[in-house]
Amino acid sequence: MDWQKYSCHGCGDCCRDFTVQLRKRDVQKLESQGWAERIGEDVTQEFRGQIYLKRRQDGSCIFLREDGLCRVHAEHGFSEKPVACQVFPFNLAPGENSLRVGVNFLCRSVQRNVGAGLLDHRKDLRRFADVIPELNRPAPEAPLARGIDPADEQETDAVIESLDGWLQSEDFSMATRLDGLAFVIQSLGDAKLENVRGSRFVELVEMLVGVLPEELALLPVQEPSRRQSSLLRQAVFTRTEDPRIESKHGRFRTSIDQLIRSRKMRRGRGFTPFLTSELPQDVDFRRIDGVAPFTESPDCEQISELFLRYARATLIGRRTWGSAYYGWSLIDGLQAMVLNLACAVWVSNLCSAADDRPFCRLEDVQRGIGRVDRHVGRAPWLGTSVERLRQGYLRIDDGLRRIIIRGW
Numbered sequence: 454m455d456w457q458k459y460s461c462h463g464c465g466d467c468c469r470d471f472t473v474q475l476r477k478r479d480v481q482k483l484e485s486q487g488w489a490e491r492i493g494e495d496v497t498q499e500f501r502g503q504i505y506l507k508r509r510q511d512g513s514c515i516f517l518r519e520d521g522l523c524r525v526h527a528e529h530g531f532s533e534k535p536v537a538c539q540v541f542p543f544n545l546a547p548g549e550n551s552l553r554v555g556v557n558f559l560c561r562s563v564q565r566n567v568g569a570g571l572l573d574h575r576k577d578l579r580r581f582a583d584v585i586p587e588l589n590r591p592a593p594e595a596p597l598a599r600g601i602d603p604a605d606e607q608e609t610d611a612v613i614e615s616l617d618g619w620l621q622s623e624d625f626s627m628a629t630r631l632d633g634l635a636f637v638i639q640s641l642g643d644a645k646l647e648n649v650r651g652s653r654f655v656e657l658v659e660m661l662v663g664v665l666p667e668e669l670a671l672l673p674v675q676e677p678s679r680r681q682s683s684l685l686r687q688a689v690f691t692r693t694e695d696p697r698i699e700s701k702h703g704r705f706r707t708s709i710d711q712l713i714r715s716r717k718m719r720r721g722r723g724f725t726p727f728l729t730s731e732l733p734q735d736v737d738f739r740r741i742d743g744v745a746p747f748t749e750s751p752d753c754e755q756i757s758e759l760f761l762r763y764a765r766a767t768l769i770g771r772r773t774w775g776s777a778y779y780g781w782s783l784i785d786g787l788q789a790m791v792l793n794l795a796c797a798v799w800v801s802n803l804c805s806a807a808d809d810r811p812f813c814r815l816e817d818v819q820r821g822i823g824r825v826d827r828h829v830g831r832a833p834w835l836g837t838s839v840e841r842l843r844q845g846y847l848r849i850d851d852g853l854r855r856i857i858i859r860g861w
């Protein structure tokens with residue numbers, strides 16, 4: 454994956470945005486560095502049984518300096534920072550015999566594709582494996598589909614290579630490529646795969662991808678139905694929701710507030726509720742739906758390049774199934790990938806509508822993808838059966854195809 458580049462340029466975005474969960478070893482290190490005495494307050498905070506780095510009122514890390522650098526890094530060195538801070542923007546997950554490496558598109562350098570190729574980071578990645586013991590414990594491969602045996606290497610490789618090859622086929626527009634991606638994933642989700650294993654499964658995937666140009670022409674995709682649009686907005690809600698660890702409100706009040714905002718998203722009438730402080734609120738839903746397709750944006754070429762890179766990096770980095778994604782099966786995880794891409798489009802349109810632009814600019818899409826990817830594989834509520842149920846409903850009646858090409 455050397456076409457994806459990254460080097461930290463010290464923008465500090467991740468330090469303003471993430472809630473950093475600490476390991477026992479991180480807490481011990483911070484204690485031995487004597488911060489509480491020097492700063493005059495605790496630097497960690499407990500939330501629902503876990504320990505986190507404390508954040509300031511504006512959400513930034515307590516260690517973020519005015520020049521955008523980390524105080525722990527500056528005074529004690531990179532390896533003395535909490536492990537999560539050292540590893541970002543890499544997403545690391547153990548495989549059966551190897552380490553799975555993805556990158557998080559919240560990172561500005563990853564979005565802009567600047568820095569060293571990912572292969573140049575091999576040394577750092579090996580070092581991370583030394584400090585995170587669970588990366589060295591082999592993790593079982595993900596089931597091929599829910600309730601059936603794990604996918605073997607041949608099956609997983611066939612899916613990745615065939616879909617990646619399709620995504621790169623320059624003879625087709627980005628809308629067609631994404632439509633084809635959803636078509637194949639939806640078809641695999643509908644298939645009874647128990648008896649279609651090994652080379653038969655590989656043949657099935659290759660056949661589905663091979664006939665895409667003819668099939669898509671015969672089965673033109675419709676606009677999403679009202680129910681599908683509503684499910685998509687609810688999925689956006691869960692992918693942008695950001696519980697504040699410093700909130701003084703109790704669980705009950707927080708849950709009621711969440712319920713009201715989620716209902717507003719489901720209905721999609723009037724104005725958008727508060728989602729997270731990083732995104733606009735009170736935007737007319739009709740304006741969001743009225744944002745022109747990406748093809749009408751002067752930044753269309755860069756937007757397409759960013760989406761393509763995001764989709765490919767997610768797929769090749771195996772970020773949405775197995776140990777990287779709540780232990781989900783390969784097929785469920787591919788559906789989650791489609792849904793995440795569709796949510797990123799919706800959030801991009803939200804940003805554009807909030808700024809009264811008739812079409813998205815590249816920065817809207819960077820925000821959209823960054824916001825959604827921030828949660829991928831991290832937010833525990835994305836791994837629940839409710840999420841799986843939502844995907845199941847969306848697969849019905851061509852839903853995944855209908856929502857993914859919305860916006861193109």
Ligand code: SF4
Binds near residue numbers: 463466468542559560
């Ligand atoms: S967002 Fe990326 S480039 Fe910016 S400080 Fe964090 S890791 Fe570095």
